[in-house]
Amino acid sequence: MSAEVVPLPRKEPSLAPILSLTATAMNAVNTVILDRMQSEIPLIPALAGHLISGGGKRMRPMLTLAGADLVGYQGTRHHKLAAAVEFIHTATLLHDDVVDGSETRRGKEAANLVFGNPATVLVGDFLFSRAFELMVEDGSLKVLKILAGASSIIAQGEVDQLVSQRVIETSEDRYLHIIGAKTAVLFAAASRIAAVVAERDEAEERALDDYGRNLGIAFQLVDDAIDYDSDAAEMGKDRGDDFREGKMTLPVILAYARGNDEERRFWQEAIAGFRNEDEDLAHAIELIRKHDSVNATRERARHFAERAVDALSIFPDGKARAAMTEAARFAVSRGY
Known part of the structure; x- marks a missing residue:
């Protein structure tokens, strides 16, 4: 009589390996961040600290640190540059929350509600300036060109997203172009440097x-x-923010493309801003589930994550490559 084979539970991807890999260097980065967000004007560190101390995965600076480990870098220049990357990211978040009128960020009240829009925009500008100071201190024109170029593209991507807001005809290609500019370019720059x-x-x-x-x-x-697939407590932001702001993200683009005439009329009215009550959001989620748009979006994400993993194939196997591989797969499986 043969023994029954019990399959081992499938291990979900985790950020733990990359967190462990970069822990010591991240402490040095955090020291730079805390030092460089200081100012003789108390409002600046108070507002910057409101967001920076609110958590977040710190994915972008982690990529600089993990990438340095992957290529065998032994110095410390990447500490300041990783801090510069985080300042650029934080500045864009502060500006985004003003543009979007956001109420929460990382599970707490958004800085623009606590401190007001003018102060939030100006402290975002301060953080951008600090980032460029750190780049100049590094002394590499190539690094400066990469990060300055990324900052320019991010700003253009945000403007592109703004002009695409409430435009129901936004295509999947246009959407991918927007997120490639407003999000992916900083991931790329953080890794490349x-x-x-x-x-x-x-x-x-x-x-x-x-x-x-x-x-x-x-x-x-x-x-x-x-x-469209998680609750606000898990996400750290209000569920349905994108819906109420009329953003044509991929779940909506797919649901609209796959919908019948009645469903398309609903989306046209919703994206135009005429259907933004709680019951409208519930109906939007129902349509997105009907057409499996969330799973289709995650499937596309898996495709890009595997392309990220494939890009690492030129590097030797080791802890850094394994950690970066798992981080890519975690990015797709996560629920927050």
């Missing part, structure tokens, strides 16, 4: 850029899926 400071060749720079860019697209796709 690790190879630059380590003075690695163009192929390794390009591989890290590809890894970060594809991971960033996957990350944003999942963020947009979560808006």
